[in-house]
Amino acid sequence: MIEMTRRVTFSAAHADWLPQRSAEENRRIFGAKASPEPYGHNYVLDVGVAGAIDPRTGILVNIKEIDRIVREEVVCALDRKFLNRQVAHFRDQPVTAENLIRFIVPRIAVALPGGVGLCSVRLEPEPIRWATWRGSYPDTFRDITTMMVTHVYEFAASHRLHSAHLTDEENRQLFGKCNYENGHGHNYVLEVTVAGPVDARSGRVIDGDVLDAIVNAEIVERYDHRHLNFDVPDFAGQVPSAEVITRVIFDRLKDRIPAPARLHRVLVRETARNFFEYQGEDRLSQ
Numbered sequence: 001m002i003e004m005t006r007r008v009t010f011s012a013a014h015a016d017w018l019p020q021r022s023a024e025e026n027r028r029i030f031g032a033k034a035s036p037e038p039y040g041h042n043y044v045l046d047v048g049v050a051g052a053i054d055p056r057t058g059i060l061v062n063i064k065e066i067d068r069i070v071r072e073e074v075v076c077a078l079d080r081k082f083l084n085r086q087v088a089h090f091r092d093q094p095v096t097a098e099n100l101i102r103f104i105v106p107r108i109a110v111a112l113p114g115g116v117g118l119c120s121v122r123l124e125p126e127p128i129r130w131a132t133w134r135g136s137y138p139d140t141f142r143d144i145t146t147m148m149v150t151h152v153y154e155f156a157a158s159h160r161l162h163s164a165h166l167t168d169e170e171n172r173q174l175f176g177k178c179n180y181e182n183g184h185g186h187n188y189v190l191e192v193t194v195a196g197p198v199d200a201r202s203g204r205v206i207d208g209d210v211l212d213a214i215v216n217a218e219i220v221e222r223y224d225h226r227h228l229n230f231d232v233p234d235f236a237g238q239v240p241s242a243e244v245i246t247r248v249i250f251d252r253l254k255d256r257i258p259a260p261a262r263l264h265r266v267l268v269r270e271t272a273r274n275f276f277e278y279q280g281e282d283r284l285s286q
């Protein structure tokens, strides 16, 4: 089986407000930013399909056919719309990335040609946050209640790669410039992914403000503009390599995500050319 992902974009407006509900109820659902005033996003939508390579053509599916289906089923329905007013599906449910995916998945899944199954949909309202659904081919869209949500953060920090288990010469040999005595810095980009059921009332896996508050308090405020070897107790007795940073962040966050959501993955980009991912040691049993 092979997977193919196609990207399309559309623009749409929405309000964090349900007109049938009272102002008080809207504030409970949307928090302090509840408002009937619309605002918009340039959405980036990635549609993943899976199946077998056709031995006659050498392809999985005609990409033009995927484009036509996504255009007819999704883009025509959503592009340039004020979603709360113009799309019946959103008359009485919050316009969130998760609820948009629940709108998109069944529409594309039933329109796909035989032999091809929908395996993933990723929707990015902003480059710093997105929601992802993954199906289990060939059951495809049996479960659209469980999704992943990713938020992106940044922190700048210094470190020195130097192991107490090696001699000074061995450290120099292994780590090179990264072993310079007074350290060096990186602008780290951190992606935190949580997974869980979409809450029926909020239309979200997790309140984005809650996730941001947790990650900012636990990670960004502790690590940003610090020297990880000297200023951050999390790294005492450890080499603060990107690998260790990634694992330490996962372990620090994993018990702090409010249930039923749970931490799924931490990804750390140390430079434009390398990144590190960790899903915990028990991920195979999840």
Ligand code: NI
Pocket (backbone or CB within 6 Å): 159, 178, 184, 185, 186
């Ligand atoms: Ni470094």
